[in-house]
Amino acid sequence: MRNLVGDVSSAARILPALDGQALFIRNGKGPYLWDDQGQRYIDTALGFGAVLLGHADDSVNAQVAQALGDSASPSWAHVREHAAASALAAHTGTLSRVIFTNSGSEAVHLACRAARAYTGRGRIAKMAAGFDGWFDDVSFGNVGSPEAAFADGERPSTGRTTLLRFNDFDDVERLFAQDQDIAAVLLEPMLANAGCIMPAPGYLQHVQAVAHRHGALVISDEVLMGFRLHAGLASLQAGLDPDIASVGKAIGNGVPVSAIVGKPHILAGFEEGKVLRGGTFSGNPMACAAVLATLATLDSAAYPQLIERGEKLRHAVQAIFKAQGITISTSGYGNVFAIWPCERAPSDYEEAAAFADAAFSQALHLALRAEGVLVMPSPYGRIYLSFEHSDEVVDQIAHAFEAAAARLAPRFAGGGVNTR
Structure with a gap:
């Protein structure tokens, strides 16, 4: 069996x-x-x-093995965590504050929590058919769902999530005319899990401008695209100015690690004890060692x-x-x-x-x-x-x-x- x-x-x-x-x-x-x-x-x-x-990169494996040998879970703040945060922030522009998590889904979840806490609003707008993790809030409207297709002609929404039509310039205007409770728009540099649908020229910039005009944040989900086109965020390369970004996957070359990076004032609530972050394995030594080794290689x-x-x-x-x-x-x-x-x-x-x-x-x-x-x-x-x-x-x-x-x-x- x-x-x-x-x-x-x-x-x-x-x-x-x-x-x-x-x-x-x-x-x-x-x-x-x-x-x-x-x-x-x-x-x-x-x-x-x-x-x-590439699989089983020698440098990454060696540093991860060393971290494992030093202690897999020391409970308290450790030197690799601080070093990895500094290394990551060196690649993310004004998004200079870092919180490590374990998976892309966790990173997006934490980014949405940060946006809700900062704005005092409750709903996240995501792209229909975009994949931003498997947690309940953001798995709403994934590829193949009737919601992603706007099957009944109305905008699909829950109490915490609403959908946008990707590459529809007018739809983002309609969204903010209809809904004043949008904490953030969650966007991707391309709609990767729907088959690499490319953004129309100016579309992502338009979404960002409308969101900011209405007091909403922009979260760039770069778990898939971050560090894939250059050693940094795809959104910054495209001229965007997101408030928070989620990264993962390539930053550890396959070792389970992810993070959010954000502007200091956006993430200040975590340091002030107003917003919860946690996770026994978040920022663990092996993950941080993988980040340090991977980014050092990607720099050249x-x-x-x-x-x-x-x-x-x-x-x-x-x-x-x-x-x-x-x-x-x-x-x-x-x-x-x-x-x-x-x-x-x-x-x-x-x-x-x-x-x-x-x-x-x-x-x-x-x-x-x-x-x-x-x-x-x-x-x-x-x-x-x-x-x-x-x-x-x-x-x-x-x-x-x-x-x-x-x-x-x-x-x-x-x-x-x-x-x-």
Whole structure:
């Protein structure tokens, strides 16, 4: 009898069987994973974006092991926690105050708590179909839910959360005309978990301006995009001025760690004892050691070359499918992008829901897995590259796509996939 519910602790890990064989990973190194049968795969899920330096980075592992040896849980303030906070704040501009947590969901939860406490308001506005964690408040309106689609034509809301249509400039104006209890707008640099939907030019700036005009804060959820395009926040690179940001994933290269960073006056309530923060493992020595080691490496990392390799792969994938008569497009950035079975990538969630083809995405996952490449099986999945994905590895991924596209052509060429 199985003891682990559904064989996984997180639903995102569910994969279809290939030739009757389930996949169980044993270990990883660099761009590769090995399963329990010894089969090697090139990994493009990378801890759902957490593994930016490559699996089992030597420097990160060594510092985490040292921290574990020094004491896993010393209870009190420790030197690595302060050092990691200073290192992180050096990359986040005016968001100079730091609180560590353990997961992206926790970080977003704490950011929302901070916004409610600072403004005295009760409701958070999030993007419909945006993924800001699995806690009840912010899982409202996730991909696939009727709320994300505004199914009844009205704005979906609870007592604590309301939804915005991503890339709809007028909708944010309507929201604040209707609701004076908005503490913060929770936004992402791109709508990643809905298939890397890119913001329209000026959209994020518009949301920020309207929110601030109405006394609401802006929380930039950068658990996925933070430190992926450069050694810092994607929102700052885009010219935004958020009040709080949540970060995680890449700041620890797969070691469980997250944080909020905020402007000092916004987070002052925590120091004054007016707002609760806690967590036995928040800011633990191993997590902080991982942050220190990861950020030190990212400071000299070749981001332009990584993004260029990703763009090379995107263009190769599009050409490969075109040669097989299969219509696809891509959206996102070089080192994190989505594949869409349609002529152009969606510009909003309504289009994304219409374009999504679960049969195509699962077939592509299985075909690539048979060729030794792991991709997410979801129609909203993403392809990630790490700094360990060399030109040679990217070429190997492209060759796997050639074989996979040939395998899929009889089923999906011509009119078999969306032609919108």
